[in-house]
Amino acid sequence: MPPEQGSAESLEAARGHLREAVMTAFCAALRDxxxxxxxxxxxxxxxxGSVYREVADAHRGDQPCPCGWHPRLAADLEALQAALALSAAPVPQPDLARMAVLGRA
Structure with a gap:
């Protein structure tokens, strides 16, 4: 059974698919x-950015897409920048020397 639209499962599936597509294209371009x-x-x-522009344009005008999304350039760019910054930042690794001792073994 396919995941429901907007479910956490469908979001993760889309994230994985898009990441794989971008990584595949990146590696091919790097090689070529x-x-x-x-x-x-x-x-x-x-x-x-160009995909955003094209999709945003399709959601404006006399016959916009019926999905109900309304592009807001400033807020959308802020969300895109935040997503990029969050994804690109290194994940902090736990440092045992700085962890609080919670008990004894």
Whole structure:
């Protein structure tokens, strides 16, 4: 049975699928162009921006998409920037030397 629209399961499935597609395209471009990784990541970010623009444009005008989403450029860009920053930040690793002792073994 497919996950319900908007469920946590469908969100994670979409996240995994999109990440895999981006990583596959990134690795192929890295192999084929020999451009520096950051240049390709900037191109990927530009691609996401152009996808946003195209989708936002489809949700405006006389016959917008019936899904009900209304683009708000400033708020949407803020959300995109926050998602990028959160995903790109290193995950802190636990440091046993700084952990509080909770008991004895």
């Amino acid at each position: 162009t020999h451009l520096p990784p950051l240049a390709l990541i900037e191109l990927a970010a530009a691609a996401v």
